[in-house]
Amino acid sequence: MTTSETAKIVEEASEYKYGFTTDIEQEFAPKGLNVDIVKFISKKKNEPQWLLNWRLNAFDMWKKRKYEMPKWANLKYDNINFQDIHYFAAPKSDEEKPKSLDEIDPELLRAYNKLGIPLKEQEFLAGIKNSHKVAIDAVFDSVSVATTFKDELNKLGIIFCSFSEAVQNHPDLVKKYLGSVVPTNDNFFSNLNSAVFSDGSFVYIPPNVKCPMELSTYFRINAANTGQFERTLIIADRGSYVSYLEGCTAPMRDENQLHAAVVELVALEDAEIKYSTVQNWYPGDKNGNGGIYNFVTKRGTCLGDNSKISWTQVETGSAVTWKYPSVILKGNNSKGEFYSVALSNNMQQADTGTKMIHLGKNTSSRIVSKGISAGKGQQTYRGLVSVLPNASNAKNFTQCDSLLIGNDCGAHTVPYINVRNELSDVAHEATTSKISEEQLFYCRQRGINEEDATALIVNGFCREVLKNLPMEFAVEAKKLLELSLEGAVG
Amino acid sequence: MLEIKNLSVSVQNKIIINSLNLEIERGKKVAIMGPNGSGKSTLSNVIAGKHGYQINNGKIFFNGINILELDPEERAAKGIYLAFQYPVEIPGIANSSFLRTALNSIRKYNGEKDLNTREFLEECKDLSKRLNLDASFLSRDLNTGFSGGEKKKNEIFHMLMMKPKLCILDEIDSGLDIDALKVISDGVSKYSNENNSLLIITHYQRLLDYIKPDEVHIFNEGKIIKSGDYNLVKTLEEKGYQEFV
Numbered sequence: 001m002t003t004s005e006t007a008k009i010v011e012e013a014s015e016y017k018y019g020f021t022t023d024i025e026q027e028f029a030p031k032g033l034n035v036d037i038v039k040f041i042s043k044k045k046n047e048p049q050w051l052l053n054w055r056l057n058a059f060d061m062w063k064k065r066k067y068e069m070p071k072w073a074n075l076k077y078d079n080i081n082f083q084d085i086h087y088f089a090a091p092k093s094d095e096e097k098p099k100s101l102d103e104i105d106p107e108l109l110r111a112y113n114k115l116g117i118p119l120k121e122q123e124f125l126a127g128i129k130n131s132h133k134v135a136i137d138a139v140f141d142s143v144s145v146a147t148t149f150k151d152e153l154n155k156l157g158i159i160f161c162s163f164s165e166a167v168q169n170h171p172d173l174v175k176k177y178l179g180s181v182v183p184t185n186d187n188f189f190s191n192l193n194s195a196v197f198s199d200g201s202f203v204y205i206p207p208n209v210k211c212p213m214e215l216s217t218y219f220r221i222n223a224a225n226t227g228q229f230e231r232t233l234i235i236a237d238r239g240s241y242v243s244y245l246e247g248c249t250a251p252m253r254d255e256n257q258l259h260a261a262v263v264e265l266v267a268l269e270d271a272e273i274k275y276s277t278v279q280n281w282y283p284g285d286k287n288g289n290g291g292i293y294n295f296v297t298k299r300g301t302c303l304g305d306n307s308k309i310s311w312t313q314v315e316t317g318s319a320v321t322w323k324y325p326s327v328i329l330k331g332n333n334s335k336g337e338f339y340s341v342a343l344s345n346n347m348q349q350a351d352t353g354t355k356m357i358h359l360g361k362n363t364s365s366r367i368v369s370k371g372i373s374a375g376k377g378q379q380t381y382r383g384l385v386s387v388l389p390n391a392s393n394a395k396n397f398t399q400c401d402s403l404l405i406g407n408d409c410g411a412h413t414v415p416y417i418n419v420r421n422e423l424s425d426v427a428h429e430a431t432t433s434k435i436s437e438e439q440l441f442y443c444r445q446r447g448i449n450e451e452d453a454t455a456l457i458v459n460g461f462c463r464e465v466l467k468n469l470p471m472e473f474a475v476e477a478k479k480l481l482e483l484s485l486e487g488a489v490g
Numbered sequence: 491m492l493e494i495k496n497l498s499v500s501v502q503n504k505i506i507i508n509s510l511n512l513e514i515e516r517g518k519k520v521a522i523m524g525p526n527g528s529g530k531s532t533l534s535n536v537i538a539g540k541h542g543y544q545i546n547n548g549k550i551f552f553n554g555i556n557i558l559e560l561d562p563e564e565r566a567a568k569g570i571y572l573a574f575q576y577p578v579e580i581p582g583i584a585n586s587s588f589l590r591t592a593l594n595s596i597r598k599y600n601g602e603k604d605l606n607t608r609e610f611l612e613e614c615k616d617l618s619k620r621l622n623l624d625a626s627f628l629s630r631d632l633n634t635g636f637s638g639g640e641k642k643k644n645e646i647f648h649m650l651m652m653k654p655k656l657c658i659l660d661e662i663d664s665g666l667d668i669d670a671l672k673v674i675s676d677g678v679s680k681y682s683n684e685n686n687s688l689l690i691i692t693h694y695q696r697l698l699d700y701i702k703p704d705e706v707h708i709f710n711e712g713k714i715i716k717s718g719d720y721n722l723v724k725t726l727e728e729k730g731y732q733e734f735v
């Protein structure tokens with residue numbers, strides 16, 4: 001191997017690891033957004049008339065917004081040219097959808113293997129003890145390519161499939177809950193998504209069933225100039241439980257790519273949903289070229305009494321992150337949780353947080369946010385805790401910590417608190433700290449180099465959040481934090 | 491083992507170490523005593539490689555190599571250990587996992603395989619028993635919320651696990667109760683042998699009664715003003731620094 005080759009490999013290894021593109025034949029919708037494109041997407045997916053109408057209605061509302069993206073977040077980015085994006089891209093081999101895993105395009109399988117996601121029905125991360133099964137749905141650009149462990153889940157009455165399949169096979173459930181948590185015109189991006197959403201995952205857990213394995217979706221943006229607009233809907237019926245994991249990557253490209261997903265969760269009486277995300281979209285290069293614009297609306301409703309929804313997120317990727325996974329606490333005694341680690345290095349910007357809306361009695365919520373800024377990264381925690389008049393005995397606890405690495409980054413905290421019931425208890429704590437020279441020297445004196453010491457201290461800072469992740473994911477998240485911190489010190 | 495030659499160090503243009511010469515031979519236990527602010531901790535930090543000091547002059551040799559150019563972690567990997575006067579808290583990292591990371595980093599630097607986790611934990615448990623440390627000590631966050639004395643004990647615990655060649659103990663005795671001081675001194679004495687060296691910084695005779703240094707230096711304004719054997723400690727205890735400065 002020549003020196004330059006070696007140098008290149010080393011360089012690549014230290015940069016975004018998931019930045020390869022996959023060379024497979026793709027089918028695109030023409031660039032641009034109009035009524036015909038909306039119809040095209042709907043037709044491609046062979047959707048019923050009611051859904052097409054739903055999309056068209058959404059498109060109508062979106063048009064009225066006249067491309068006015070929300071401006072209130074602490075984010076700077078170029079205006080997006082919504083007419084310069086493909087709203088649909090599918091691997092060609094998917095035209096006739098594979099009936100079994102054996103029929104999937106080997107290039108696609110290879111792409112997922114490179115990401116460390118084996119699309120085979122096997123134990124996830126076989127090397128780790130106590131590893132349990134994880135059923136995976138993989139979404140490649142606009143379509144879902146494979147869902148594993150289907151039979152085993154079917155026996156329990158659990159539905160875990162792509163959103164498109166759910167539209168065909170479980171239209172009543174989709175019709176009942178689609179848009180019930182995030183209304184079409186909730187915001188600019190949810191509105192756009194409602195018109196052009198491509199695919200995503202659908203989960204239904206029947207009454208009193210505890211889902212025996214983690215359900216997981218991996219999202220991958222591959223095609224250039226393509227937006228990804230996935231739509232995920234999870235319904236946990238009475239007394240059920242599910243833990244759902246979401247991971248995502250994208251190739252390195254010079255231009256920014258748009259990702260605008262909507263995720264809706266519904267927990268009925270006594271049900272619990274645990275939703276974990278490791279978001280690792282391409283962050284752009286050191287100078288802020290390229291990277292994913294990540295504008296995501298995630299929200300859950302604790303519809304029934306004693307229900308619980310818990311969001312855990314590790315956000316290390318994307319050039320711009322705009323994301324507020326929220327919980328509407330409607331049922332009495334319901335619980336909402338938000339655990340977040342967000343890291344912004346180089347030119348990355350994140351404006352993220354949560355909303356906890358207390359409607360029912362004895363509802364409680366807990367927010368733990370850990371923001372890490374390095375390089376020229378900018379990080380804003382934006383949170384709303386709202387206690388409405390009927391929510392007697394509501395409780396909230398918010399802990400919001402920021403860690404700065406270096407002198408050119410920033411951390412901001414914007415908590416909104418709106419309490420309209422006197423019998424409630426809302427507490428907010430916030431800290432900002434820097435990794436101290438003393439801490440670094442202490443670690444280095446013990447033989448740990450500066451980069452590892454920084455990662456160690458950051459991991460310690462995030463522990464309260466990371467410990468909420470399923471074990472395999474926690475390992476991945478730790479590695480990801482280390483990778484994302486590279487170049488942050490020295 | 492350690493040879494300091496004509497070392498001058500300043501901080502913000504104020505001279506703290508002033509043309510210091512000091513040699514610590516292999517197998518020797520050397521004590522430094524000196525008034526507050528005389529530069530003892532600064533010397534420890536400079537040997538260990540802390541940034542932020544201006545080295546105006548001089549060299550520090552460790553087993554024949556000039557270490558002033560080395561990073562702190564490289565010096566640690568070569569066997570220099572500093573028990574801090576003020577150990578640092580790192581929240582969220584368990585004491586034992588910090589120690590394992592440290593040991594593995596040094597092993598990696600020296601081209602050795604990672605530790606066997608089970609053996610490591612066994613050794614931790616045995617040693618913590620020997621040092622009278624509660625079992626919870628290993629799983630608690632590094633130094634976080636430890637009492638002053640507990641932090642000091644933990645420094646010795648790390649030292650005995652890491653088995654360094656040169657141990658610099660910066661006021662390891664301050665904050666220790668009488669029983670703890672005995673246990674810790676015992677641990678240090680047992681560790682000391684003909685292949686390693688100790689540099690003990692202290693204000694009190696009691697620690698030295700246990701450890702029995704081979705040489706004692708009195709430090710003032712960044713240099714050694716008097717050297718002797720153990721008897722010098724007694725004179726100092728009786729008459730104070732006035733006698734020497």
Ligand SMILES: Nc1ncnc2c1ncn2[C@@H]1O[C@H](COP(=O)(O)OP(=O)(O)OP(=O)(O)O)[C@@H](O)[C@H]1O
Binds near residue numbers: 528529530542575
């Ligand atoms: N980073 C710094 N900035 C400014 N002054 C410093 C710094 N580090 C040390 N000094 C000064 O250098 C002098 C020596 O400090 P040092 O901590 O080495 O003393 P010491 O002998 O260890 O004292 P003690 O017995 O109290 O521990 C003191 O006057 C101290 O204020």
Ligand SMILES: [Mg+2]
Binds near residue numbers: 530531532575660
């Ligand atoms: Mg001191």
